Amino acid sequence: QVQLVESGGGLVQPGGSLRLSCVASGSIFKVNEANWYRQAPGKERELVATITKNDVTNYSDSVKGRFTISRDTAKKTVYLQMNSLKPEDTAVYLCGAELVTFVPHSDPDIDYYWGQGTQVTVSS
Secondary structure, eight states: OOEEEEEOOEEEOTTOOEEEEEEEESSEEEEEEEEEEEEOTTSOOEEEEEEOTTOOEEEOTTTTTTEEEEEETTTTEEEEEEOSOOGGGOEEEEEEEEEEEOOTTSOOEEEEEEOOOEEEEEOO
């Protein structure tokens, strides 16, 4: 079963740091573009960081200079390093990624998958 699983969320004080991980598991050949999103209560889902299949990164203005997205290709894992956290960063963080998966006796399949999310709470 192909899936994305996030971890690393938790409670942190303002100014603190967290590193989120998103691990792709199953019959996966490679991870193409991967994204981190967040959704706070009563707000729309926000795209905060992207890493393309060529490792080009992009960030929303709200996190630029504080968050860093990266990947470990061998581990099929995408990270989000979050520094200088603010209370307004509080949200459920989700990863989404385009995965290339093995299909027996056929060409690989390409589809977009979502993780279940991990809660990040920034509070004193």
